[in-house]
Amino acid sequence: xxxxxxxxxxxxxxxxxxxxxxxxxxxxxxxxxxxxxxxxxxxxxxxxxxxxxxxxxxxxxxxxxxxxxxxxxxxxxxxxxxxxxxxxxxxxxxxxxxxxxxxxxxxxxxxxxxxxxxxxxxxxxxxxxxxxxxxxxxxxxxxxxxxxxxxxxxxxxxxxxxxxxxxxxxxxxxxxxxxxxxxxxxxxxxxxxxxxxxxxxxxxxxxxxxxxxxxxxxxxxxxxxxxxxxxxxxxxxxxxxxxxxxxxxxxxxxxxxxxxxxxxxxxxxxxxxxxxxxxxxxxxxxxxxxxxxxxxxxxxxxxxxxxxxxxxxxxxxxxxxxxxxxxxxxxxxxxxxxxxxxxxxxxxxxxxxxxxxxxxxxxxxxxxxxxxxxxxxxxxxxxxxxxxxxxxxxxxxxxxxxxxxxxxxxxxxxxxxxxxxxx
Amino acid sequence: xxxxxxxxxxxxxxxxxxxxxxxxxxxxxxxxxxxxxxxxxxxxxxxxxxxxxxxxxxxxxxxxxxxxxxxxxxxxxxxxxxxxxxxxxxxxxxxxxxxxxxxxxxxxxxxxxxxxxxxxxxxxxxxxxxxxxxxxxxxxxxxxxxxxxxxxxxxxxxxxxxxxxxxxxxxxxxxxxxxxxxxxxxxxxxxxxxxxxxxxxxxxxxxxxxxxxxxxxxxxxxxxxxxxxxxxxxxxxxxxxxxxxxxxxxxxxxxxxxxxxxxxxxxxxxxxxxxxxxxxxxxxxxxxxxxxxxxxxxxxxxxxxxxxxxxxxxxxxxxxxxxxxxxxxxxxxxxxxxxxxxxxxxxxxxxxxxxxxxxxxxxxxxxxxxxxxxxxxxxxxxxxxxxxxxxxxxxxxxxxxxxxxxxxxxxxxxxxxxxxxxxxxxxxxxxxxxxxxxxxxxxxxxxxxxxxxxxxxxxxxxxxxxxxxxxxxxxxxxxxxxxxxxxxxxxxxxxxxxxxxxxxxxxxxxxxxxxxxxxxxxxxxxxxxxxxxxxxxxxxxxxxxxxxxxxxxxx
Numbered sequence: 001x002x003x004x005x006x007x008x009x010x011x012x013x014x015x016x017x018x019x020x021x022x023x024x025x026x027x028x029x030x031x032x033x034x035x036x037x038x039x040x041x042x043x044x045x046x047x048x049x050x051x052x053x054x055x056x057x058x059x060x061x062x063x064x065x066x067x068x069x070x071x072x073x074x075x076x077x078x079x080x081x082x083x084x085x086x087x088x089x090x091x092x093x094x095x096x097x098x099x100x101x102x103x104x105x106x107x108x109x110x111x112x113x114x115x116x117x118x119x120x121x122x123x124x125x126x127x128x129x130x131x132x133x134x135x136x137x138x139x140x141x142x143x144x145x146x147x148x149x150x151x152x153x154x155x156x157x158x159x160x161x162x163x164x165x166x167x168x169x170x171x172x173x174x175x176x177x178x179x180x181x182x183x184x185x186x187x188x189x190x191x192x193x194x195x196x197x198x199x200x201x202x203x204x205x206x207x208x209x210x211x212x213x214x215x216x217x218x219x220x221x222x223x224x225x226x227x228x229x230x231x232x233x234x235x236x237x238x239x240x241x242x243x244x245x246x247x248x249x250x251x252x253x254x255x256x257x258x259x260x261x262x263x264x265x266x267x268x269x270x271x272x273x274x275x276x277x278x279x280x281x282x283x284x285x286x287x288x289x290x291x292x293x294x295x296x297x298x299x300x301x302x303x304x305x306x307x308x309x310x311x312x313x314x315x316x317x318x319x320x321x322x323x324x325x326x327x328x329x330x331x332x333x334x335x336x337x338x339x340x341x342x343x344x345x346x347x348x349x350x351x352x353x354x355x356x357x358x359x360x361x362x363x364x365x366x367x368x369x370x371x372x373x374x375x376x377x378x379x380x381x382x383x384x385x386x387x388x389x390x391x392x393x394x395x396x397x398x399x400x401x402x403x404x405x406x407x408x409x410x411x412x413x414x415x416x417x418x419x420x421x422x423x
Numbered sequence: 424x425x426x427x428x429x430x431x432x433x434x435x436x437x438x439x440x441x442x443x444x445x446x447x448x449x450x451x452x453x454x455x456x457x458x459x460x461x462x463x464x465x466x467x468x469x470x471x472x473x474x475x476x477x478x479x480x481x482x483x484x485x486x487x488x489x490x491x492x493x494x495x496x497x498x499x500x501x502x503x504x505x506x507x508x509x510x511x512x513x514x515x516x517x518x519x520x521x522x523x524x525x526x527x528x529x530x531x532x533x534x535x536x537x538x539x540x541x542x543x544x545x546x547x548x549x550x551x552x553x554x555x556x557x558x559x560x561x562x563x564x565x566x567x568x569x570x571x572x573x574x575x576x577x578x579x580x581x582x583x584x585x586x587x588x589x590x591x592x593x594x595x596x597x598x599x600x601x602x603x604x605x606x607x608x609x610x611x612x613x614x615x616x617x618x619x620x621x622x623x624x625x626x627x628x629x630x631x632x633x634x635x636x637x638x639x640x641x642x643x644x645x646x647x648x649x650x651x652x653x654x655x656x657x658x659x660x661x662x663x664x665x666x667x668x669x670x671x672x673x674x675x676x677x678x679x680x681x682x683x684x685x686x687x688x689x690x691x692x693x694x695x696x697x698x699x700x701x702x703x704x705x706x707x708x709x710x711x712x713x714x715x716x717x718x719x720x721x722x723x724x725x726x727x728x729x730x731x732x733x734x735x736x737x738x739x740x741x742x743x744x745x746x747x748x749x750x751x752x753x754x755x756x757x758x759x760x761x762x763x764x765x766x767x768x769x770x771x772x773x774x775x776x777x778x779x780x781x782x783x784x785x786x787x788x789x790x791x792x793x794x795x796x797x798x799x800x801x802x803x804x805x806x807x808x809x810x811x812x813x814x815x816x817x818x819x820x821x822x823x824x825x826x827x828x829x830x831x832x833x834x835x836x837x838x839x840x841x842x843x844x845x846x847x848x849x850x851x852x853x854x855x856x857x858x859x860x861x862x863x864x865x866x867x868x869x870x871x872x873x874x875x876x877x878x879x880x881x882x883x884x885x886x887x888x889x890x891x892x893x894x895x896x897x898x899x900x901x902x903x904x905x906x907x908x909x910x911x912x913x914x915x916x917x918x919x920x921x922x923x924x925x926x927x928x929x930x931x932x933x934x935x936x937x938x939x940x941x942x943x944x945x946x947x948x949x950x951x952x953x954x955x956x957x958x959x960x961x962x963x964x965x966x967x968x969x970x971x972x973x974x975x976x977x978x
Contacts, residue, residue: 113634131818154889161882174888185869186893190902196963199954203967206946207935211973215806216828217816223887223972230892288615403818 046148047322047357047393048271049140050264051279052307054329055162056286057117059343061335061372062295063088064103064351070371072335075292083362090300093308099362100311100320101355102421106366108379109331112345114286117330122164124383124413131403135164136386137277138173139411142166143395144276145173151274152236154229159263160281168403170218172225175279180262182242187234194235201231241269254309260302264310271314271323276393285329289340303327307353314356324357324392326385335372349375354385357392359421383415391417465529468536469792473779478798480772484822491809493825495801498523500978502534503936505795507831507977508749509538511547512838516912516933535795539788546856549574550834551748555627556591557609558881559871564665564681565609566598571860573602583785584741588628589726595661597682604683608663616692617658621651624658628729630740630761648696652704656692657725660685685720708732736761738785739777743767746776749794751827752815768820799823804978828976833870833885836975837863837900843934843969844904844911866900887975895970905966907958917961923948927964934968 059074061067064087066078078086081098094101111117111126120126123133134142141155148155156163158175166173178184189197208227212220233239244252244266255261263280270278282303287294307327314320332350333343349368355361367376390397390412399411485492496504502522506514514522522534538544552574553567561567577587594603610620622634636651661683668679691703706713706721708728715724729737743761747753754767767773776793783789794800804826806814815821831839870885884890895901907913916929927947931939939947947964954960968974 161884165886171887174886176889177884184893185890186897189897196959199950199960200963200966200970203947203950203964204970206943206950207968207971207973210940210943211971211976216804216978217806217814219816219828219830219887219976220972223975226887226889227892227896227970230889230896233889234893234896407818 045322046271046274046276047144047324048276048278049137049324049326049357049389049393050267050271050310051137051163051277052260052264052303052325052327052353053162053279053281054285054303054327055118055281055283057114057329057331057333057345058285058299059287059291059295059333060351061332061343062291063091063300064353065105065368065372067335067368067370067372070335072337072371072373074337076296081362085362085364088300090296091304093304094311097308097311100315101325101353101361102359102363102365103351103353104365104380104385104418104421105351105368106375106377106379107328107332107350107352107381107385108375109347109350109382112331112347114330114345117345117347118162119164121328121330121382123167124381124386124415125409131407132165132167133409134167134169134173134401135175136389136412137163137175137279138166138169139386139401140277140393140395141173142169142401143399144393148274148276151238152232153238153241153270153273153275154233155275156277156279157267157270157275158279158281159266160259160283162281162283163279169401170225171222172229174226178242178266180244180259180266180280182244182262182266184233184239184242187239189234197231238273241273241275242266244269251309251313254305254313256302256305256309258302258306260306261309264306265313268310268313268317268319271319287333287342288338288344289342291333291337291342311356320356321358322356324354324359324389326352326354326389328352328385349373349379352385354388354421357389358423359388359392360423363420365418365420380418381413381415383413384418385415386412387415388417388421391422465527465533467529467532469532469789469796473775473793474796476775477772477793480769480775481797481799481823484769485824488812488822490813490822490824491807492799493803493805493807493810496803496826496978497937499932499936499938500803501531501801504826504977505535505538505800506543507835507839509535509547509791509795510541510543511550511835512543512842513934513936515842516929519932519936531801532796535792539792545575545578546838548578552578554834556606559867559883560881562609562612564598564612564663564678565605566602566681567605567864568857569599569602570605570609571602572599573605578787581786581788584780584787585730585737585785588737589730592624592628592726592729593720593722595683595685597680599680607658607661607683608681611661611663617655617661620658621655625654626759628740629736630743630755630759631736632760632762648694649702649704650707650710652692652694652702653707653710656704656706657721659692660688660721662686685722735777735781738780739773742773742776742780742790745790745794749791749800750821750823751829752821756815768822800826802826804828826978828978830887831975831977833867833883834863835977836885837866840900840904840969844900844913869894895975901966901969904969905962907962913961913965917958923951926961930961930965930968934965935971935973 061072062074062076066076066086066088067073068078077089079089079092079095081087081095083098083101085098085103087095087098087103109117109120111120116127119133122135124136125133137156137158145151145155154176156166156173156175158177159180161177163175163177166175192200208220208224212224240246244262247265247269252261252265255265260280260282263282267278267280284299307325311320311325314323331345331347334346335349336343338344349372366378366380368374369376387397395411397411397417401409401411403409482492495501499519499522502514502519506512506518522530527533549571553570557565557567557570573590590603591606594601594607596604598604598608607620610623611617625631625633633651633654636648662685663681664684665681666679667676669675670677691705693701693703696702706724708725713724713728740759740761743753743755744758747758754769754773755761755765761767776790779793780786780790802825806825810822810824812819813822813824815827821827870883870890871881904911905913907917912933913930916926916933919926921929924944927944928938931937931943951957951960951964954963
């Protein structure tokens with residue numbers, strides 16, 4: 001592969017060294033010595049969470065908390081479900097799974113700006129200029145990755161992006177962003193065999209470690225840690241989990257031949273190899289105009305099919321009790337319908353879907369007033385949702401993280417698991 | 424307005440030092456060394472008093488906080504830093520060798536001037552501001568080329584910043600004929616009553632976050648909801664018009680050009696209070712009434728209000744942003760959230776630079792000249808035992824007692840890898856610029872994720888995470904730089920007939936902008952001996968250097 005014409009002196013020089021047998025071996029690199037794990041092996045009883053992120057802010061008043069008879073009610077009707085609650089008529093498949101899933105109807109989260117809302121819902125903390133809080137997926141990675149020694153791919157995977165950052169937990173817990181076709185760019189070292197890769201990494205380590213030792217803060221070490229993870233991933237058979245196209249065509253069809261369907265199917269496959277947190281981004285919810293046609297014709301049918309298929313699939317594989325499903329966006333949308341037949345940003349009363357992982361299904365937690373504007377019962381913050389997820393995943397709630405500045409921060413911002421959802 | 428006598432010195436001198444990033448022969452003899460220690464007739468092109476005051480105010484911060492500054496960075500490290508920060512790429516080998524052999528004590532100021540007059544400077548700042556104004560992902564029906572054309576001209580001519588902003592805010596017309604319109608067009612991709620453009624304009628040009636006040640009074644700063652809509656009223660006369668045409672081949676309607684037109688709208692703006700009450704707002708600038716002459720557009724009045732603003736927030740916001748560009752941290756965090764709720768770390772310095780910048784006539788290059796000629800900018804990024812506390816990455820207030828390392832932006836990496844890869848092509852300024860930009864933009868798309876919201880916000884996976892590491896290890900750019908094909912820098916070095924130590928040294932300089940230490944040399948040589956094939960070994964070494972933390976960080 002080399003097209004260079006190295007000078008003859010060099011060759012002689014090298015040959016001499018080789019002949020005398022000095023320095024014949026390359027130091028072994030621990031990050032290449034990982035176990036050859038069997039991707040097909042299902043890791044039973046390992047907890048996981050799949051977050052379905054409705055980017056843009058879904059009009060939950062048209063989805064999970066309908067208000068028939070109110071001026072804010074909109075065009076859709078509620079239908080009965082397999083659980084003890086009603087949801088929108090355009091999600092009949094999810095309705096059949098609602099014995100396993102619940103709705104929290106009294107989210108009240110104050111941040112109605114996309115960036116701030118996305119941050120708040122992902123981290124349980126409002127944005128603050130001096131510290132970047134980790135997305136909850138990074139918290140899960142930080143807590144559970146060390147316990148999953150045979151996991152060779154990142155513990156927080158974001159399908160479609162937008163999952164925030166690992167903040168003060170460092171880049172090793174950053175979301176690994178892929179797209180829903182499962183192609184991981186640049187994951188194959190073309191034309192470089194394993195021995196050559198080791199040779200390269202040995203030289204790389206000389207420079208890399210030298211810079212780390214020169215006291216310039218934490219970034220140089222973080223760079224090295226990320227490279228270790230990347231090398232691990234390049235050489236792992238667990239990468240097969242991303243190859244959704246190899247799944248049984250019938251199952252692919254059930255999830256839906258679209259980004260969300262493929263994303264959720266990939267999420268299930270990742271849970272099977274031991275990934276504890278997967279976020280699937282499904283955008284297009286910033287419905288300032290034409291909300292009802294867009295929901296009925298585009299957003300809801302796709303969402304309905306994919307979530308129902310995921311729930312059913314996890315159930316039939318015996319994985320649902322270990323896998324939390326959470327579906328939300330950065331906020332809800334105004335109960336009032338605007339002049340463009342749309343709904344605007346609204347954070348003070350909205351709903352989200354949560355289930356699996358041993359949480360109670362079929363429950364509507366909390367109640368809004370008849371117009372969907374005010375709350376009739378206790379309100380919940382993102383910290384309460386993540387505390388509930390933590391509880392389901394067996395993550396202790398007494399964990400306190402310390403920011404680099406030494407500020408203590410409780411997991412899930414000190415939120416409380418929601419009673420109605422835990423047995 | 425202050426005049427800088429020494430600025431009028433012959434431009435011919437500059438032209439003579441015509442900047443050339445094209446390294447024709449990396450191993451060329453070093454002509455500069457012949458000059459020896461001779462003092463050039465170079466004269467400072469800035470008022471030293473401005474920089475002295477920067478130095479004084481920064482070191483006062485050291486004393487107040489009982490820290491001692493780090494040593495100065497070594498010459499090549501500083502050179503690499505200033506090339507990346509001003510020109511957007513690492514220095515070619517030839518320029519490194521020229522710089523290290525230059526004995527002129529003014530060589531730092533000289534190289535800054537050289538860079539400020541280079542093509543790389545224009546390319547770099549066009550890139551920085553195109554990304555800032557319209558994002559890395561070009562919004563629908565916006566002309567990236569038009570935006571770039573406008574900015575290229577602005578930076579090439581060093582137009583006063585106030586004029587550039589004024590043009591961006593008052594532009595009208597066809598998006599390719601008048602590229603300035605693309606800023607407003609990019610913020611008007613949906614019918615949102617000018618909400619996006621209001622928030623973005625306040626943030627980008629005035630360093631003020633107002634987007635929350637669209638719906639309610641700001642929880643932290645003193646912006647009120649009516650102020651948002653008063654501000655917003657300035658942008659209610661502009662409208663985008665998207666023209667379509669018939670494709671002669673298919674007979675179908677397809678997109679043609681877009682333009683920005685000004686409507687004859689004179690009414691107030693209505694908005695809804697949280698209580699549900701409808702309110703009315705008229706154009707006002709930070710609460711102050713503005714004068715309307717007949718026939719003047721609202722944006723023109725707004726631009727005038729910014730220019731005539733006695734508080735100089737436009738200048739202050741740019742100063743803060745630029746300081747942040749060079750040091751990794753501005754005087755406020757984030758740099759675009761200024762206001763009474765977020766006091767700056769160095770208020771006097773911020774005001775000093777703001778006043779000086781206004782007095783210079785909003786001279787963009789002069790501002791960069793002051794910053795890059797400061798003592799703080801010369802410091803090493805290594806901590807010392809007496810400034811461990813100065814660690815803004817840990818949330819502390821920056822004291823600028825050492826340089827803070829920052830990661831290259833994706834564009835800087837792309838341009839730097841071209842320099843590192845080739846012995847003849849010196850970055851984007853060579854060859855077909857437009858073609859190169861197109862290639863770079865395509866390459867960049869792998870890192871961009873847009874959220875598809877009404878703020879057109881986007882995030883990047885070029886953030887030090889795994890996809891970036893994979894790209895660095897296995898991507899095509901690295902492959903091209905390390906393949907060792909004829910014409911490449913690697914090929915030239917390996918076939919040079921130099922001793923191994925010299926070859927290794929050249930590769931270190933080309934990639935990292937520093938010489939290998941004794942320890943580096945012996946470790947690397949030892950590993951190369953194992954390889955068997957020396958060609959492969961040099962490829963592997965270069966791969967290792969380009970993949971190191973030391974390469975990707977501006978230090």
